[in-house]
Amino acid sequence: MVAVEAKGICKSFPGVKALDGVSLTIDKGEVHAIVGENGAGKSTLMKILGGLYDMDSGKLLIDGKQREFKSISDSLAAGISVIYQELNLMPALTVAENIFVSDLPGTAGTVNYRELNRRTKELIDSMGLDIKPTSPVDLLSVSERQMVEILKALSHNSEIIIMDEPTAALNNREVDTLYEIIRKLKADGKTILYISHRLREVFDLCDRATVLRDGQYIGTKAISDIDERQLVEMMVGRDISQLYKYTEHALGEKLFEVEGLTKKGVFSNISFSLRAGEVVGIAGLMGCGREEIAQSIYGILHHNSGTIKIDGQEVSIKRPVDAINNGIGFVTEDRKDSGIFALMTVRENLTINVLRLISKFRIISDKKEQKLLEEYTKGMNMKYSDEMQRIMFLSGGNQQKFVLARAMATGCKVLILCEPTRGIDVGAKAEIYQLLSGLSEKGYAVLVLSSELPEIMSICYRTLVIFQGEITGNILRDEMDENLIMRCATGNETFFSKGAAI
Ligand SMILES: Nc1ncnc2c1ncn2[C@@H]1O[C@H](COP(=O)(O)OP(=O)(O)OP(=O)(O)O)[C@@H](O)[C@H]1O
Numbered sequence: 001m002v003a004v005e006a007k008g009i010c011k012s013f014p015g016v017k018a019l020d021g022v023s024l025t026i027d028k029g030e031v032h033a034i035v036g037e038n039g040a041g042k043s044t045l046m047k048i049l050g051g052l053y054d055m056d057s058g059k060l061l062i063d064g065k066q067r068e069f070k071s072i073s074d075s076l077a078a079g080i081s082v083i084y085q086e087l088n089l090m091p092a093l094t095v096a097e098n099i100f101v102s103d104l105p106g107t108a109g110t111v112n113y114r115e116l117n118r119r120t121k122e123l124i125d126s127m128g129l130d131i132k133p134t135s136p137v138d139l140l141s142v143s144e145r146q147m148v149e150i151l152k153a154l155s156h157n158s159e160i161i162i163m164d165e166p167t168a169a170l171n172n173r174e175v176d177t178l179y180e181i182i183r184k185l186k187a188d189g190k191t192i193l194y195i196s197h198r199l200r201e202v203f204d205l206c207d208r209a210t211v212l213r214d215g216q217y218i219g220t221k222a223i224s225d226i227d228e229r230q231l232v233e234m235m236v237g238r239d240i241s242q243l244y245k246y247t248e249h250a251l252g253e254k255l256f257e258v259e260g261l262t263k264k265g266v267f268s269n270i271s272f273s274l275r276a277g278e279v280v281g282i283a284g285l286m287g288c289g290r291e292e293i294a295q296s297i298y299g300i301l302h303h304n305s306g307t308i309k310i311d312g313q314e315v316s317i318k319r320p321v322d323a324i325n326n327g328i329g330f331v332t333e334d335r336k337d338s339g340i341f342a343l344m345t346v347r348e349n350l351t352i353n354v355l356r357l358i359s360k361f362r363i364i365s366d367k368k369e370q371k372l373l374e375e376y377t378k379g380m381n382m383k384y385s386d387e388m389q390r391i392m393f394l395s396g397g398n399q400q401k402f403v404l405a406r407a408m409a410t411g412c413k414v415l416i417l418c419e420p421t422r423g424i425d426v427g428a429k430a431e432i433y434q435l436l437s438g439l440s441e442k443g444y445a446v447l448v449l450s451s452e453l454p455e456i457m458s459i460c461y462r463t464l465v466i467f468q469g470e471i472t473g474n475i476l477r478d479e480m481d482e483n484l485i486m487r488c489a490t491g492n493e494t495f496f497s498k499g500a501a502i
């Protein structure tokens with residue numbers, strides 16, 4: 001039985017053909033992956049299925065019936081719900097209100113809150129989660145918000161559930177929960193469309209995978225007939241042997257030092273240093289305190305004690321601007337909330353932190369701004385139609401590249417990157433790794449917080465592991481392995497490589 005059939009779907013935006021005659025078939029009851037590089041058209045296709053966008057031409061059949069959705073509710077009524085890549089929750093409302101926003105229980109304009117919270121609690125419990133129905137969403141972490149988004153989609157009990165990068169903001173334990181949810185849904189006969197840049201998930205969860213590239217349909221394969229290398233080759237359209245490889249280079253002097261950094265109840269006595277040219281990872285489970293350590297260094301959070309030194313000189317960092325002035329660049333993990341200025345152009349997004357460098361008497365030099373854009377976007381293979389395009393219209397991965405480029409454009413020497421390749425495709429990931437490697441060869445010191453261990457293992461010279469706000473591991477590249485990092489991250493072991501300065 002076929003659940004979804006798309007025939008020759010086309011969709012253009014000014015300057016880009018996002019979908020160019022895409023045809024595909026999704027069987028009832030399967031978990032079907034849609035994969036492809038950033039900007040391939042995955043989210044656009046899902047937005048058409050979700051009733052958010054009209055298609056320019058083509059046909060869509062749901063359960064054999066031809067449909068054209070004019071609104072989200074049309075698509076919901078046809079049994080489709082979508083978890084969008086960009087979170088769409090209303091921050092001031094509670095978890096329960098967000099989940100049931102289109103279907104609040106009650107009569108004559110009054111909401112029955114007791115019933116609302118009861119239903120929500122039931123849904124949360126059935127998924128084995130620990131979130132309060134009455135919490136306002138803006139008090140939740142990014143990953144909890146993602147789980148709320150997932151619950152919202154599940155609350156409709158739809159037959160077809162579309163998940164557009166649902167794990168991009170989840171920690172490992174939540175990813176496991178999502179795996180269970182997906183398996184349960186599949187056992188109930190639901191059909192799932194699953195988009196992810198993490199191919200491991202595609203191989204763990206999915207029955208078949210469809211590849212899109214530059215808006216075109218490339219092919220569909222049964223997961224059992226294909227390996228990761230072949231899938232990547234379909235996605236990027238070239239042999240992947242040229243993807244990123246770590247290269248050794250000599251390290252310079254100590255460039256950046258943290259001594260005894262403490263924030264009561266969050267992390268304590270954190271001391272480490274980075275040498276010029278060194279790429280150091282910070283691994284640890286969600287809640288271990290690593291984000292807070294990074295945010296304290298950058299002046300987003302206050303710390304109670306400890307010192308930060310650059311080139312051996314103590315510096316005082318109270319706000320992000322102090323960090324920027326001392327040559328520290330920062331990339332946030334929360335792209336949508338604090339990473340991009342959605343309504344501004346791609347060029348403004350790149351140069352916002354450095355306006356003083358490119359302006360005179362408060363007038364921004366158009367030429368200098370353009371030059372900076374070209375300098376930093378060159379080599380990152382960013383896709384945008386022109387520099388005046390609003391950044392919100394770029395694909396997720398391309399937005400992320402801008403956030404990275406912006407940090408570099410501040411002319412910093414120390415770069416702190418939180419989840420730098422979240423939502424970035426395999427090819428672009430390799431490009432970003434190459435770029436970081438190039439920066440480290442030039443003498444930048446780079447601190448990478450990542451929940452993807454394969455990422456840390458492929459790019460870092462050394463890894464610090466944090467458990468409950470303390471350093472439990474300092475592991476050199478030769479000794480790094482995923483199990484060792486996990487043992488330190490769970491507090492079951494401490495490991496300090498011999499001869500490695502922290
Ligand atoms: N609303 C829009 N306005 C203009 N261009 C858009 C809009 N939405 C998408 N695009 C463009 O269409 C193309 C496909 O984007 P889409 O978001 O579907 O990619 P994607 O495959 O989901 O990528 P990613 O993996 O980065 O999320 C991109 O070039 C993107 O910039």
Ligand SMILES: [Mg+2]
Nearest residue numbers: 042043085396
């Ligand atoms: Mg997308």
